[in-house]
Structure formats: structure tokens, C-alpha cells
Amino acid sequence: MTSGQRSLFGLAGIIALAFATEMNEQVSAQALPDIAGALGLSRDPQRWFSCLYITAEIVGMSVSPWLAVTLTLRRFSLAVPWLAVLSSSLIPLTGNLTLLYILRIFQGLSGGFTVPLLMTTALRVLPPPIRLYGLAAYALTATFFPSLSTAFAGLWTDLVDWRFVFWQSIPLCTIAFVLLWYGMPVEQPRHERFWRFDWQGFLLVLIGMGAFSTMLQIGDWMDWFNSPAICVMALLSGVCIPLFVLNEWFHPLPLFKFQLLERRNFAYGASTLLTFMIISLSSSALPADFLREAAGYRPEQTYPITLEIAAIQIVMLPLMAVLLNRKGVDSRIVSLIGMACILTACIGDFFVTSNWNRDQFYLWQAFQGVGNAMIVMPLLMMSTNALVPEEGPFASAMVNTPRAVAEAVGIWLIQLVHRERGALHSDRITDRLGQDRFQLVQSMNPVLQRPAALTPDGLPxxxxxxxxxxxxxxxxxxxxxxxxxxxxxxxxVVCLMVWVCVLPVRTYPPRIVFQSK
Incomplete structure (x- = not known):
């Protein structure tokens, strides 16, 4: 077996590792009430439990490509499964809150290390004729894996045991380790790069991005700028993030190469993936949360609507790879059609009523599943076609770190809408009850299905x-x-449709682009 063929086993190992770490995050978020009940966590520790993972993931994604180049892809990728297994397997066994937070940070770092490794490995080991299929494998982390989380959450919490929310990563990481050990090529480490490590950039991204993501996630809980802690986080992020951009622009060996954003297609890919992660909430978190609040659904009852999207991805992602590999197909048009599908689904879901159950979501989830694949695959092709192989690690950090930040932005957006619009709707409904209070009075012949709440003398x-x-x-x-x-x-989505019409330029399949070069 040639080294190129063995590298495909290494890529399969990275995919298995990405699946394990994505499930660590997504399933634990879905099963958080059960985890909190079992570990005895109150509301405040629950918030920090979720917040620390995303913050650590952002830091991990920013340094993962640099470490992969310095320590070699093989050594670094073999270390990540151990980090994921140790942190995940010990969380259900700890009763100490500080230790729990530390393990959760390590778990977030392992997730942050993994996803950039998948993009870096796919760009390195796959030749241009089949590169689109590698990008389809990367797209699984954005579309397929998150859609499976509700099914696994229902399986572990309602049918098996809540501890398997974390222990599920043990067999997956073991398989990933074996495949990585067999498939990853042996290379010489480049330890001399540590002498030129961008310590200033690392500290700035650690403090700046860490403060920014934490502020977005817990700002609503801490009453935003009425809290001194939020004011300090806002100041740190406002100072450190611009300094980070300035430092990376002039550093000889940066973590991020912001000059890549001068290329229109790469700028489109990086910005659109961030926005897509926010848009994808409309097909994953929002339907599940609505069914839980309005209909009292458990994950075991909710999972079919997200599993539908996962099933569609299995068909659509390879189909998109075949379609985009044709010279006559314009990836911008494919993206526009995908956005139209998601726009249709959002408009359909907009007419939700309190009587909806999961059956009413199936049609719109089908539109979401088709649209997701038609957006992610073209943007990955457009952004990676603008690169040469040496720029792969920089591109991986530039694409994946904003993707992790988008998770915090999505949490902030949903909390903002629920606070502002939720308070407005609650006040209006309560006011309407006060105006029509006599309709709440019990009559002589009540409708038994919906009896009035009060008797004529005002008593229940x-x-x-x-x-x-x-x-x-x-x-x-x-x-x-x-x-x-x-x-x-x-x-x-409408703004994104304008964006795809304005920013990117026409590109062709990798087999044509890199053959011409």
C-alpha cells in the first residue's frame, strides 16, 4: 500500500475523532438538564459548564494548525484523542466543581484542536481530482454531526445512562487513534519554530477572544453592562482583538494570516461559514427548544426532526461534490439556491403555532437539509481554491476560529431576541388578559375542554x-x-444572498484550477 493510500486511513481517523469531539459538545448541550441533575449543578454552574467549552474551543482552534506543523501532523493528531478520552471519561466521576471546570476546558481544547486538523489533513492528503470529497468530509462537522446530537442525547439520557453522554467518546477515540497511528505519515518535527512562536498573538487571542466569547454567552445572565465583570470583559476584548489583528499582520510566523482576506473568495468563505453557523440554529436548536418548551418533548421524542437533516446530508454532500466537480456549474448559483431553500424553511417555520408538534416540522426540515449542503460545499470550494498548499494551516485557523466564535454569537442572538421580544409578548398577552378579564369568569355551562380560570367572585x-x-x-x-x-x-439569510451576489468571483473545480497552475 502506498503512502498516499495509507494517508486516507489517517483522514478517516481524523473524521472519527471529529465525530467524537463534536458529540462531546452537542450531546452534552442537549442533555445538560440530565447532567446537571446527576452532578448536582445549579443554574450558575450549568452556564459556566457550557461557556468554558466554547471558550476553550476557540483558543484550541486558533493554535491547532500551528502546533500541527511544528510537532508534525502525526504526533499532534495522536495526542488529541488521549486528551479527549481522559477529559470526557473523568467528568461523570468528579464531584468537585473546580475539577469539573478544568476537565471541561480540556474537553473544549480537544474539540478545538480536532476540526482544524480535519481541514488541514484533507487539503494535504487529497489530490485535486478528489479534493471536493475531502471537503465534503469536513462539511460533516458543520451539518451532519450536529444533527445527530439530539438522537444520541435521547438514547443516552432516556434509554441507557447519562454517563454515556461522555463515555461515548471512548470507542470513537480508540478507533481514531488506531487509524491515525496507521495512516498518518512519519515526519520530522520542526521544534525550531518554538523559538519564533507568536507568544504575543497567543496571549492576545487567549485574553481577547476568551473575554469576547464569555461576554456573549453570560452577558444576558449578568445583566450586561450593569455587571463590572462584563465591563472588564468588554474592555479586554475591545483592546486585545484589534491588537491581535495588528500583531498578526506584521509577525513573521503568525497564527493567523489576515492578508488572506484580501482574496475575495477566501473572505467570502470565512465570513459565510461564520454566518452559516448562526443560520443553522434555525434547523437544530430552535425546533428542539420550541418542542421542549411548548410541547414538553424530551430528546427521545425530538430527534426525528434533526435526524432527518443528518440523513439528507449523507445524500446531498457527495452529490454536491459530484455536481461542483463539473466545469459548467457555478458554485455561486448553487449557494444562492441553497440559501433560497433555507429562506423558504424559515418563512414556513415563522407561521408556527402553539399546536405544532414535530410532524409540522418535517417539510421545512427537508428544505433546511438540502439548503445546508448547498451552502457549505460551495463556500469551502471557493475558499480553498484561493489557496496554495503552504497556506493551508493559516487558512484552517482563519476559517475555523470564526466558526467557533459563531457559536457564542448565536447564543447571544437567541438570548437577545428572547429577552426583548419575549418580554414584549409576555407583557402584551398579560395586558390583554387584564382587558378581557371577564372572559376568564366561569359560566354556568362551561366548555369542559377549556374551562375558564375564575368564578364570578374572582376565585380560582x-x-x-x-x-x-x-x-x-x-x-x-x-x-x-x-x-x-x-x-x-x-x-x-436575505443579507447572505446579497453577499454571495456581490463578493465572490467565479471559480472552477480544484481539478481544473490546480491543473492550470
Missing amino acids: AFPGSMTALHAQVTRQTATLTYSDDWLIIAGI
Whole structure:
């Protein structure tokens, strides 16, 4: 077997490792109430449990490509599965909150290290004629793996044991380690690069990006700028992030190469992937959260609507690779059609009512699944075609770190909408109840299905009547708020449709682009 063929086993190992680390994040987010109950976590530790992972993931993604080049791809990729297994397997066994936070940070670092490795490996080992299939493998991390999280969360929490939310990574990381050990080529490490390590850039991204992502995730909980901690985080991010960009621009061996953004197609790919991660909330988090709040669904009941998207990706991603490999296909048009599909789904979901269950989501989830693949594959092709192989590590950091930041931005956006619009809808519904209070009075012949909450003398009509009325108000408020979420995301999709018409230029399949070079 040639070294090139063995490298494909290494790529398969990276895919298995990416699957394990993505499931660590996504499944634990879905199963957080069960995890918190088992570990005895209150609301505040739950927030930090989620926040620390995303913040550590951002830091890991920023340094992963540099470490892969310095330590060699083989050595670094063989270390990451051990980090993921040790941190994940110990979390269910700890009762100390500080130790739990430390393990969660290591778990986030392992996730941040992995995804850039997948892009770097795909660009290195796959020749131009089949590169699009490697990009399809990378696209799995953005479209396929997150859509499986609800199914796994339902499996472990409702049918098996909550500990397997973390222990599921053990067999996956073991398989990944074996494939990486067999397939990754042996190279000489370049330890001399440590003498030129961008320490200033690393500290600036650690402090600046860490403060920025933490501020976005917990700002709503801490009442934003009424909290001194949020003010300090805002100051740190406002100072460190511009200094980081300036430092990277002039550093001889930077972590990020911002000069790549001068290329229109690469700028489009980096910016659109960030925006896509926010848009993808409309097909994953929002339907699941709505069904949980409005209908009381558990993950075991919710998973079919996200599993539908995962099944579509298995078909659509290879199909997109075949389609985009044709010279006559314009990737910008494919992206535009995909955005139109997602826009259609968001408009359909906008008309959600409190009576919806998962059956009403199936049609719109199908549009989401098709649209996801038609956006991600073209943007990956356009951005990577603008690169030479030596720029692969820089591009990997530039593309993946904003992608991780997008998770924090998405959390901030949803919290903002739910605070502002949710409060507005709640006030209006409550005010309407006050204006129409006589409709709440029990009549002589009530409709048994929806009995009124009060008797004519203002007392509760039956035990729990006011609790039931409050539940109805909460349910209607949630319905209106989630409807606003989908409308806002639809507006973002429209802006993205304008963006794809303006910024990128026509590109051709890698087999043509790199053959001409």
C-alpha cells in the first residue's frame, strides 16, 4: 500500500475523532438538564459548564494548525484523542466543581484542536481530482454531526445512562487513534519554530477572544453592562482583538494570516461559514427548544426532526461534490439556491403555532437539509481554491476560529431576541388578559375542554386553574418568540444572498484550477 493510500486511513481517523469531539459538545448541550441533575449543578454552574467549552474551543482552534506543523501532523493528531478520552471519561466521576471546570476546558481544547486538523489533513492528503470529497468530509462537522446530537442525547439520557453522554467518546477515540497511528505519515518535527512562536498573538487571542466569547454567552445572565465583570470583559476584548489583528499582520510566523482576506473568495468563505453557523440554529436548536418548551418533548421524542437533516446530508454532500466537480456549474448559483431553500424553511417555520408538534416540522426540515449542503460545499470550494498548499494551516485557523466564535454569537442572538421580544409578548398577552378579564369568569355551562380560570367572585374555578392559565400564557409567549427567531434568521439569510451576489468571483473545480497552475 502506498503512502498516499495509507494517508486516507489517517483522514478517516481524523473524521472519527471529529465525530467524537463534536458529540462531546452537542450531546452534552442537549442533555445538560440530565447532567446537571446527576452532578448536582445549579443554574450558575450549568452556564459556566457550557461557556468554558466554547471558550476553550476557540483558543484550541486558533493554535491547532500551528502546533500541527511544528510537532508534525502525526504526533499532534495522536495526542488529541488521549486528551479527549481522559477529559470526557473523568467528568461523570468528579464531584468537585473546580475539577469539573478544568476537565471541561480540556474537553473544549480537544474539540478545538480536532476540526482544524480535519481541514488541514484533507487539503494535504487529497489530490485535486478528489479534493471536493475531502471537503465534503469536513462539511460533516458543520451539518451532519450536529444533527445527530439530539438522537444520541435521547438514547443516552432516556434509554441507557447519562454517563454515556461522555463515555461515548471512548470507542470513537480508540478507533481514531488506531487509524491515525496507521495512516498518518512519519515526519520530522520542526521544534525550531518554538523559538519564533507568536507568544504575543497567543496571549492576545487567549485574553481577547476568551473575554469576547464569555461576554456573549453570560452577558444576558449578568445583566450586561450593569455587571463590572462584563465591563472588564468588554474592555479586554475591545483592546486585545484589534491588537491581535495588528500583531498578526506584521509577525513573521503568525497564527493567523489576515492578508488572506484580501482574496475575495477566501473572505467570502470565512465570513459565510461564520454566518452559516448562526443560520443553522434555525434547523437544530430552535425546533428542539420550541418542542421542549411548548410541547414538553424530551430528546427521545425530538430527534426525528434533526435526524432527518443528518440523513439528507449523507445524500446531498457527495452529490454536491459530484455536481461542483463539473466545469459548467457555478458554485455561486448553487449557494444562492441553497440559501433560497433555507429562506423558504424559515418563512414556513415563522407561521408556527402553539399546536405544532414535530410532524409540522418535517417539510421545512427537508428544505433546511438540502439548503445546508448547498451552502457549505460551495463556500469551502471557493475558499480553498484561493489557496496554495503552504497556506493551508493559516487558512484552517482563519476559517475555523470564526466558526467557533459563531457559536457564542448565536447564543447571544437567541438570548437577545428572547429577552426583548419575549418580554414584549409576555407583557402584551398579560395586558390583554387584564382587558378581557371577564372572559376568564366561569359560566354556568362551561366548555369542559377549556374551562375558564375564575368564578364570578374572582376565585380560582378549580384547583390549579391559575397555574394552568400561567402555563398557557408561557406557551403562547414562547410560540411568538420562536416565530420572531425564525423571522430574524430569515432576514440574515436575505443579507447572505446579497453577499454571495456581490463578493465572490467565479471559480472552477480544484481539478481544473490546480491543473492550470
